[in-house]
Amino acid sequence: MESSSARSGGSTRREATRQKLYEAAVTLIAEQGFSATTVDEIAERAGVAKGTVYYNFASKSVLFEELLRHGVGLLTASLREAAEQTAHEGGGKVDALDAMVRAGLVFIDRYPAFTQLYVAELWRTNRAWQSTLMVVRQEAVAVVEGVLREGVAGGEFSEEIDVQLTAAALVGMVLVAALDWKSFQPQRSLDDVHAALSRLLQGRVSGRA
Amino acid sequence: MESSSARSGGSTRREATRQKLYEAAVTLIAEQGFSATTVDEIAERAGVAKGTVYYNFASKSVLFEELLRHGVGLLTASLREAAEQTAHEGGGKVDALDAMVRAGLVFIDRYPAFTQLYVAELWRTNRAWQSTLMVVRQEAVAVVEGVLREGVAGGEFSEEIDVQLTAAALVGMVLVAALDWKSFQPQRSLDDVHAALSRLLQGRVSGRA
DNA sequence: ATTTTTATACTGACCAGTCAGTTCAAAATT
DNA sequence: AATTTTGAACTGACTGGTCAGTATAAAAAT
Known part of the structure; x- marks a missing residue:
């Protein structure tokens, strides 16, 4: 049977990372605004390396x-x-x-x-x-x-x-x-x-x- | 005698400059947000040098x-x-x-x-x-x-x-x-x-x- | 075996704030 | 009236720091 991971459009792990990044970004940007929030902050709050942000998203925008x-x-x-x-x-x-x-x-x-x-x-x-x-x-x-x-x-x-x-x-x-x-x-x-x-x-x- | 310019709280020229800066800042910040708006932009839109912004206000904030x-x-x-x-x-x-x-x-x-x-x-x-x-x-x-x-x-x-x-x-x-x-x-x-x-x-x- | 993540270092553009110097109109001096 | 002085207002090149995005080699997960 197909493992729970290989789901439509991406692995579970990747999806989990993206979710963590969303959650980190949403609170930071709500507090400070988009421009005042740095990618380093988002990565840190999500508990993830900066490179991972760019592996998962093309850019901050x-x-x-x-x-x-x-x-x-x-x-x-x-x-x-x-x-x-x-x-x-x-x-x-x-x-x-x-x-x-x-x-x-x-x-x-x-x-x-x-x-x-x-x-x-x-x-x-x-x-x-x-x-x-x-x-x-x-x-x-x-x-x-x-x-x-x-x-x-x-x-x-x-x-x-x-x-x-x-x-x-x-x-x-x-x-x-x-x-x-x-x-x-x-x-x-x-x-x-x-x-x-x-x-x-x-x-x-x-x-x- | 006190000159006609030195009125309560500041000269007319200064007040006019501040007004121009307000008007420039309000539209730019409305469009782009505070952090995305640079002091250089505000000064340029107001038709004033950057230093003038800092002569009139302690800081961007x-x-x-x-x-x-x-x-x-x-x-x-x-x-x-x-x-x-x-x-x-x-x-x-x-x-x-x-x-x-x-x-x-x-x-x-x-x-x-x-x-x-x-x-x-x-x-x-x-x-x-x-x-x-x-x-x-x-x-x-x-x-x-x-x-x-x-x-x-x-x-x-x-x-x-x-x-x-x-x-x-x-x-x-x-x-x-x-x-x-x-x-x-x-x-x-x-x-x-x-x-x-x-x-x-x-x-x-x-x-x- | 392949995908994903990590850790670290780096680059180049951008930008807030500074400061030495300029302008100019009114006030003081002659 | 003509000249000099004063100081508030303004200028713009410069600086030091910040940050988006890149690079890469090694590790971890699947």
Whole structure:
């Protein structure tokens, strides 16, 4: 039988090394930024020789780009799953949105460093990985936009809403609230934060308790 | 007698030079990030010799910190003014929030590069200007928190809302929506964007047009 | 046997910060 | 009024250090 090692596209050992490098790079770059983070630091944090970095990645930029793709891939999959899940359960689009907010929070809870780094790079221009970032951003936002559009089509949301802008605003809401949570009140539970955002999302802010 | 140039805190010429350096630095750092931007670039864009940068600022970091303080000062003042304006006109806290959303949009419309740069640096850690950023962030968010708290006290908002988290979420909503606007649909008018966000803010998303 | 990793040394470009010297307008002196 | 002095503002070549990326021979893992 085929050993567990020879899997599609590379040996297990190599994959493990790459994973270690991702993890080292993501925290360092989140803290310091791409340019301020040296390849030597990344190698050291990963417990690996510098040469190994270049054996596994063509350059520092390429390492970073693949890291971005990898991370946003996880997020997109998670958002999609959340939306589909509520559809299966016969929930409306409001439920789908709510589930996606939660999925977003879960993701940020699990990968806070990646989220930091992503936000920091997202609106930059003139950088090598700009196009990668654009593609990958659109993938994630498109999931939210999709749910909004379906909601409008099905009469659940007002036809007057601006889908693209509203999607961006929702993403921003979750993103900034979650980063605030992680940075300044990390002791709070995910449920707690989710409840606060649900309230805001459903317009239950004004009016009495 | 004291010459006309020697005014409070510095000559006019010096102030003009500092202003040029701010303007050059803000766009370059927004595009490329702090570390990837060289002092030579900043000096060149400002039309000034490198030595002049160091004559006016102790270091690259200090230039950046003063830039941050300067920019967020403008934002905070603008938010405060918006909130007070509606109070004078006898509007409720919802109106105040709405006015602050608009003030935020106006600010971002006028200083998009500063906004980019601010977002990119806000959640970093282990950087020299970390504490400056914290102080300055709190000043701005505190204005929003203040309005929310007053709204709760006055019975206009539910007592169940989480003031800190909701403030962060609102800031995020405006920030990300506005950056999306500037980056991907710059032809749209400010009123248009404001209307979309107002709708979201007041829960007029679900339900029919 | 082949792939992957290690350890170490090296190169060349790049860049933050320095400093000796220049500019120039206002103030003081004649 | 003409001349000299002063000092703040500015200049740009230079320096010392840093860092991405390369090289390579030997070891370890599969």
